[in-house]
Amino acid sequence: MVQKTVSSDRGLAKRPVEDAHAVPKRRGRPRAYEPDVALGKALDLFRKDGFAATSLDDLSAATGMNRPSLYGAFGDKRELFIKSYQRYRADARAKMQDVFKVELPIRKRLERIYAVALDIYLSGEEGPRGCFTVMTAGSEAVADPEICAMVLDGLTELDKAFAMCFRAAQESGELPASADPKALAQLASATIHTIAIRARARVPRKELESIVKSAVDLMCGPR
Amino acid sequence: MVQKTVSSDRGLAKRPVEDAHAVPKRRGRPRAYEPDVALGKALDLFRKDGFAATSLDDLSAATGMNRPSLYGAFGDKRELFIKSYQRYRADARAKMQDVFKVELPIRKRLERIYAVALDIYLSGEEGPRGCFTVMTAGSEAVADPEICAMVLDGLTELDKAFAMCFRAAQESGELPASADPKALAQLASATIHTIAIRARARVPRKELESIVKSAVDLMCGPR
DNA sequence: TGATTTTTGTACCATCTCGTAGGAAAATGT
DNA sequence: ACATTTTCCTACGAGATGGTACAAAAATCA
Numbered sequence: 001m002v003q004k005t006v007s008s009d010r011g012l013a014k015r016p017v018e019d020a021h022a023v024p025k026r027r028g029r030p031r032a033y034e035p036d037v038a039l040g041k042a043l044d045l046f047r048k049d050g051f052a053a054t055s056l057d058d059l060s061a062a063t064g065m066n067r068p069s070l071y072g073a074f075g076d077k078r079e080l081f082i083k084s085y086q087r088y089r090a091d092a093r094a095k096m097q098d099v100f101k102v103e104l105p106i107r108k109r110l111e112r113i114y115a116v117a118l119d120i121y122l123s124g125e126e127g128p129r130g131c132f133t134v135m136t137a138g139s140e141a142v143a144d145p146e147i148c149a150m151v152l153d154g155l156t157e158l159d160k161a162f163a164m165c166f167r168a169a170q171e172s173g174e175l176p177a178s179a180d181p182k183a184l185a186q187l188a189s190a191t192i193h194t195i196a197i198r199a200r201a202r203v204p205r206k207e208l209e210s211i212v213k214s215a216v217d218l219m220c221g222p223r
Numbered sequence: 224m225v226q227k228t229v230s231s232d233r234g235l236a237k238r239p240v241e242d243a244h245a246v247p248k249r250r251g252r253p254r255a256y257e258p259d260v261a262l263g264k265a266l267d268l269f270r271k272d273g274f275a276a277t278s279l280d281d282l283s284a285a286t287g288m289n290r291p292s293l294y295g296a297f298g299d300k301r302e303l304f305i306k307s308y309q310r311y312r313a314d315a316r317a318k319m320q321d322v323f324k325v326e327l328p329i330r331k332r333l334e335r336i337y338a339v340a341l342d343i344y345l346s347g348e349e350g351p352r353g354c355f356t357v358m359t360a361g362s363e364a365v366a367d368p369e370i371c372a373m374v375l376d377g378l379t380e381l382d383k384a385f386a387m388c389f390r391a392a393q394e395s396g397e398l399p400a401s402a403d404p405k406a407l408a409q410l411a412s413a414t415i416h417t418i419a420i421r422a423r424a425r426v427p428r429k430e431l432e433s434i435v436k437s438a439v440d441l442m443c444g445p446r
Numbered sequence: 447t448g449a450t451t452t453t454t455g456t457a458c459c460a461t462c463t464c465g466t467a468g469g470a471a472a473a474t475g476t
Numbered sequence: 477a478c479a480t481t482t483t484c485c486t487a488c489g490a491g492a493t494g495g496t497a498c499a500a501a502a503a504t505c506a
Binding site: 251 | 463466467471472473475
């Protein structure tokens with residue numbers, strides 16, 4: 001008996017809220033992996049090859065977890081995919097939210113947003129990974145209603161975020177009252193989509209940046 | 224002996240150019256399928272599920288050809304995929320070229336182009352099939368250089384076609400001399416890409432048409 | 447110490463996957 | 477009629493795939 005014997009309040013059925021960081025002190029054999037980093041590795045694989053072309057063996061090798069552990073932790077392949085996608089969305093949101101929050105002139109704001117997006121889409125050791133939402137729309141979305149709904153949600157979340165930016169710019173007088181924030185937002189999203197796709201086709205960053213520049217000019221006026 | 228006995232010039236090694244329609248009069252057992260329709264069926268499948276999720280059994284069932292025949296006619300799965308993609312491009316070009324050719328006011332022209340595109344993307348009995356170029360960019364493109372090159376070619380072909388339209392409109396005075404045809408073309412392509420993706424996520428046609436309308440307004444002036 | 451709980455890891459299963467071998471079938475040529 | 481050519485089609489094989497059973501391992505609890 002090495003560690004403390006404190007009886008503790010380990011209710012198991014109703015922990016306060018999820019003890020946050022305070023080491024949970026689980027009962028059985030400790031996990032040999034960190035679920036978060038494992039999920040990250042799985043996400044990397046799915047982004048690189050897509051759902052169908054990624055095998056459980058690949059996932060097992062990448063995460064360092066053997067098949068049954070993978071199963072126990074995340075459920076079957078489809079569930080793991082869904083969790084990976086949710087993780088992707090959470091990550092992207094985290095990287096974007098300060099940019100969307102900070103008050104900046106609309107032009108600067110868009111430029112920063114696209115810069116972050118390009119970082120996300122061009123990352124990847126074995127080729128640019130693109131936008132997971134766009135990729136998933138292309139493959140699993142039509143056949144799987146649940147995944148389809150998630151993808152749709154991802155698309156509209158982006159639309160709304162952009163619309164907010166343009167509305168703010170309009171209210172502050174940066175954009176004319178005649179501007180249509182929703183239409184501009186859809187165009188801003190379209191620009192996101194086109195650079196995501198082109199990134200996968202290995203169009204160099206310079207060119208993508210030039211596309212972004214033209215688009216921003218058209219949306220905010222050529223200034 | 225029913226048909227003609229004409230010795231003929233069936234050189235086999237150097238037929239004039241490919242006798243065109245004149246029944247070739249092959250030597251062995253006749254084919255039980257028409258390569259063109261079989262390729263069309265294969266394309267349908269690939270568009271629906273993507274390369275990795277489409278098995279040779281699926282392809283065999285859809286085309287009515289058994290595996291070895293499929294092989295003999297089109298090569299292995301990857302070659303069949305590539306031929307399917309080329310066929311897709313040829314089909315799309317055929318549907319588009321009259322629209323791109325006919326002289327029309329830029330606005331009408333764009334509207335027609337997008338209408339055709341929507342027809343292509345929304346077709347499919349088991350869900351909208353989207354744009355094959357976009358889907359392939361998302362999945363196979365990064366890993367396979369040859370496929371990547373084809374996809375890139377598909378993207379730039381569209382860019383160029385749009386650029387031609389805008390240049391023509393500029394020369395005819397429909398667009399101001401200050402307009403940037405290349406930038407507008409990239410935006411027009413972006414709009415194609417965004418509706419292709421959204422179509423896969425089952426966004427209804429009405430909504431896609433509204434996106435197109437806003438985009439056209441922004442490109443040609445709100446008129 | 448021994449019971450309990452949880453995770454690990456090997457080994458396995460049934461199925462599917464791509465691809466091919468090899469003979470039967472159906473046409474033409476002589 | 478018989479050889480030749482081309483295609484069809486059954487059957488198979490080697491390997492991959494998703495998923496699971498089960499015993500050993502490693503922790504806590506009493």
